Amino acid sequence: MGLKKQSSKANQQILKGLWFLMGLFLWEMVVRLQWVNPLLMPSLTKIMKKLIDEIMHGNLLLQAFQSVMLIFLALLIGLLIALIMSYLDYFSEIYRSLFEWLASALNPLPGVALLPIVIMWTGVGLKAVFAIIMHGVVWSLYLNIKTGFNEVDDAYIEVAKNHGASHWQMFHYVLLPNSIQATVTGLRIGWSRGWRALISAEMIFGAISTIGGVGWYLYERRSFMDSAGMYAGVVLVILIGLMVEQFIFDRWLVNLYDKH
Amino acid sequence: MKKMMVIIFSIIMGLSGCNNQITDEIIIAEQYGLAYAPLQVMKEKGFLEDELKGDRVVKWVKLANTAAIREAMLSDQLDIGFMGIPPFLIGVDQEMPWKIMTGLSQSPVGLITDQVSIKNLEDLIQKGQIALPQPGSIQHILLAMALDKQMGQSNLLDHQLIAMNHPEGYQALIGETQVVAQFTTPPYLFDGLNTEGIHMILDGEEAMGEPFTFIVGVCQDSFYQEEASYESFLRALDRAYIFMEDEKSETLTILSKSYGLEEDVLESYLYEMDMIYGKEVLGVERFISFMRKEGYISKDIRQDDVLWD
Secondary structure: OHHHHHHHHHHHHHHHHHHHHHHHHHHHHHHHOOOOOOOOOOOHHHHHHHHHHHHHHOOHHHHHHHHHHHHHHHHHHHHHHHHHHHHHHHHOHHHHHHHHHHHHHHOOOOHHHHHHHHHHHHOOOHHHHHHHHHHHHHHHHHHHHHHHHHOOOHHHHHHHHHOOOOHHHHHHHHHOHHHHHHHHHHHHHHHHHHHHHHHHHHHHHOOOOOOOOHHHHHHHHHHOOOHHHHHHHHHHHHHHHHHHHHHHHHHHHHHHHHHO | OHHHHHHHHHHHHHHOOOOOOOOOEEEEEEOOOHHHHHHHHHHHHOHHHHHHOOOOEEEEEEOOOHHHHHHHHHOOOOOEEEEOHHHHHHHHHOOOOEEEEEEEEEOOOEEEEOOOOOOOHHHHOOOOEEEEOOOOOHHHHHHHHHHHHHHOOOOOOHHHEEEOOHHHHHHHHHOOOOEEEEEEOOOHHHHHHOOOOOEEEEEHHHHHOOOOOOEEEEEEHHHHHOHHHHHHHHHHHHHHHHHHHHOHHHHHHHHHHHHOOOHHHHHHHHHHOOOEEOOOOOOHHHHHHHHHHOOOOOOOOOHHHHEOO
16 A cells, blocks of 8 residues: 555656646747747746846845745744634633634735735835735634644543643643644645735835845836746746745655654 | 626626737727826827727727736737837837837926935935836836936946835825835826925936937837828827817816816916927937946847837
């Protein structure tokens, strides 16, 4: 069974690789046969050249680093807030009703829809973008951690109760360790929502600091009609997404979970 | 129920690509501002429809910025677009197959601030954000020209720029935000200068060093080849200019509705504040040489290559 799983995983990787290569081949074919205006669809070599050039000589890597750091900071603060909310939710019916109501009202609301209001409160700048990312991050984390807490085996809860565990001890020794998987899922969703929020916010009102992030890069390239640059930015966004998924969520956090 | 059906139908049509340009439709894009006033008049008075003698349907669209106009034209969703000369040249440099068919207007344009302590460009360094429509816009290039002339470095303030359209930029300027200056055009420029505490620190013409056409009309070769429609548009534009001169009262009535301004305010803006409406195209050479020198464009472009006959 295990072997079958392993070989099926390997097959999946090969198949994904083949699809990827086929996509690249089709792209280049469409460009070379000039089926589409080259301003709409530049060649792969042009895009890669641009990406390398921007990384080596431009600010793109620095812009991407700023974007990723901003989201990680939001995830960290969001995680703390969500843990406090989940703690209060678990032990207090009053807080539960409040947070459930807030989550059901605000979680489906796209961050970009809040942008004009956030700008009124915080002005245009880093604070506004940060607020939008936090909105994308907190609700998914809270809902996932809450689900994790609720799914902890009753037997553990009973044992802890019988030993006279306090709320904090219950939270620290029982609820938290047994809901790491749900927390990781929350972080994963929070990351993708935060990433989307950041890029949209930057593309809507431009640079937010000295160099701006990847969203601003895309906006700027669009203004200068640099199609290859726009695609290069999108490629970088995809690469960062894949790397974070692969190294942070699939390996580091899952290892953390396995240790428990 | 009927309205809902119309909405559903239009969504389906939109998704299926049936909104693509059809041959008997002329689609014209404009942006917001007093510089586009002749187009408003042409639209309201139906001059183009009249010149076309019912041969084609005229559709007007208001797009947010020049990038959107370029993209719409590139995907054959647009026949005529109006924009500043610099973003047009950026398109030419990227081999966009378009040329200038006419000038539309010359307009005052200026960098304004509400900060008493800011009196010139040097005072702006590290002071806060500067709002302008987008990188590569005429405002951005004029700012770069002034910085080049006064400080010897055209991109000195680039890291302080924030892309905002004129209404939002103006709100940000007068509100409590990090935006301390805005490079803007009428009516926002005039509104701003009439407001206590707001003053201008850079005039567009001073930055350029000579008069220039603020907005030009451009089209691709495909529309240029449609001689009858092309000529009809230019004739309709001439009629709009003449109408604005001869029928001031009706012009003000039409435009006060479009711009939401009182007629007397609009009258002073249109006829007493250096707004010049005409087809002449000025400043192309100067923009080309500066943008080439500073790397905004990478090819040697000649003025003759960017104008239709």
